[in-house]
Amino acid sequence: MHIATKIVHGEQHPDKTTGAISPPIYQTSTFAFKDVEYGARLFKGEENGYIYTRLKNPTIELMGRQIALIESAEAGLAFSSGLAAIFATIITCAKNGDHIVCDHTIYGGSYAQFNSVLPRLGIQTTFIDATQYDELKVAIMPNTKMIYIETPANPTLKIIDISRCAEIAKKRHVLLCVDNTFATPYLQRPLEFGADIVVHSATKYLSGHGDIIGGAVVGKKDFIEQMHSEIAKHTGAIISPFNAWLVLRGLKTLAVRMDRHSTNAMEIANFLAAHSKVKRVYFPGLPEHPGYEIAKRQMSDYGGMIGFDLNGGKEAGKILMNSVKLCTLAVSLGDIDTLIEHPASMTHAVYSDEELQNTGIGPAFVRLSVGLENVQDLIDDLKQAFEKIGR
Numbered sequence: 001m002h003i004a005t006k007i008v009h010g011e012q013h014p015d016k017t018t019g020a021i022s023p024p025i026y027q028t029s030t031f032a033f034k035d036v037e038y039g040a041r042l043f044k045g046e047e048n049g050y051i052y053t054r055l056k057n058p059t060i061e062l063m064g065r066q067i068a069l070i071e072s073a074e075a076g077l078a079f080s081s082g083l084a085a086i087f088a089t090i091i092t093c094a095k096n097g098d099h100i101v102c103d104h105t106i107y108g109g110s111y112a113q114f115n116s117v118l119p120r121l122g123i124q125t126t127f128i129d130a131t132q133y134d135e136l137k138v139a140i141m142p143n144t145k146m147i148y149i150e151t152p153a154n155p156t157l158k159i160i161d162i163s164r165c166a167e168i169a170k171k172r173h174v175l176l177c178v179d180n181t182f183a184t185p186y187l188q189r190p191l192e193f194g195a196d197i198v199v200h201s202a203t204k205y206l207s208g209h210g211d212i213i214g215g216a217v218v219g220k221k222d223f224i225e226q227m228h229s230e231i232a233k234h235t236g237a238i239i240s241p242f243n244a245w246l247v248l249r250g251l252k253t254l255a256v257r258m259d260r261h262s263t264n265a266m267e268i269a270n271f272l273a274a275h276s277k278v279k280r281v282y283f284p285g286l287p288e289h290p291g292y293e294i295a296k297r298q299m300s301d302y303g304g305m306i307g308f309d310l311n312g313g314k315e316a317g318k319i320l321m322n323s324v325k326l327c328t329l330a331v332s333l334g335d336i337d338t339l340i341e342h343p344a345s346m347t348h349a350v351y352s353d354e355e356l357q358n359t360g361i362g363p364a365f366v367r368l369s370v371g372l373e374n375v376q377d378l379i380d381d382l383k384q385a386f387e388k389i390g391r
């Protein structure tokens with residue numbers, strides 16, 4: 001089955017009892033037991049069934065299964081947010097005394113988790129540039145458990161070669177985890193390139209409508225089962241059944257949305273590249289992007305995220321972002337609406353000045369999450385905002 005068909009049908013079948021084509025929302029906290037013996041057997045794991053929604057819920061399970069299916073994974077688990085999904089992944093793999101190698105260009109909230117939360121648990125992270133494969137190899141130590149990357153990375157759209165990282169990870173017996181939020185499984189499936197685990201902020205393209213917070217992890221069945229039984233059910237970062245259902249509903253249109261996000265973004269990237277007030281455009285679909293060839297190989301299209309630097313520096317960026325009318329000045333991404341933001345002072349404000357400089361997130365860097373509006377209307381909006389910058 002083509003990925004676009006899997007996205008529409010996949011694990012979602014008409015309800016067995018009613019024939020409803022939209023899956024039921026099991027909006028319940030607990031489940032009745034037939035008798036005391038049955039309840040006890042469920043708790044012992046001798047029988048399969050539902051006990052309590054923090055432990056298992058049919059709507060939440062379906063979200064995990066559906067994302068696993070389209071990511072070509074054996075199993076998947078849904079979480080209350082992308083950061084909860086990342087945290088559960090790490091503490092399933094690493095404990096006090098262990099080490100992680102992480103690319104230094106990642107979402108600011110993920111960076112804060114690696115940089116300030118995990119050290120409290122005795123898990124240290126070395127940040128490197130994972131496109132420098134020798135640097136990556138050197139950073140792996142005997143206690144390293146995982147290589148963690150985002151590709152395309154937030155916010156600079158840096159592209160990392162998944163197959164190459166997977167090769168290094170396999171050789172050194174560490175796991176490769178890829179945050180696939182920017183690409184989505186419609187455009188890129190890291191497990192097919194040798195990654196072990198994929199994490200998502202389902203808040204973004206997977207749900208697609210900017211109305212929920214959610215997360216997901218997919219990978220091998222053993223790993224997901226271990227994460228569920230040892231970590232997830234005892235830490236409780238559970239998505240609500242209603243939000244899981246909204247993700248399932250959003251997923252149904254993932255293919256058409258990503259096609260439109262990608263074509264709109266390509267047109268806007270070309271418009272920006274030709275604009276006199278733009279210094280540099282960061283979009284993996286432009287041949288001058290340093291990761292273009294790799295992106296072409298591992299992605300089927302380039303997605304809806306663009307970064308750009310302005311000639312007029314931070315002041316020019318401020319004027320632009322304060323002058324847009326159709327684009328909305330807001331963090332988050334992957335929504336139907338076009339969103340514009342300033343990573344250095346917003347999504348990546350936790351980065352020090354030195355880290356911002358190392359990762360190329362300059363003061364004049366603007367991030368655009370291109371939505372599903374008519375592309376000419378978006379270009380016109382940007383044009384009128386650029387005019388406000390002056391000469």
Ligand SMILES: Cc1ncc(COP(=O)(O)O)c(C=O)c1O
Nearest residue numbers: 081082083107154181201203214
């Ligand atoms: C690439 C990436 N990963 C993870 C997250 C965290 O997701 P959430 O906000 O759902 O916790 C974000 C949030 O912006 C993100 O951009």
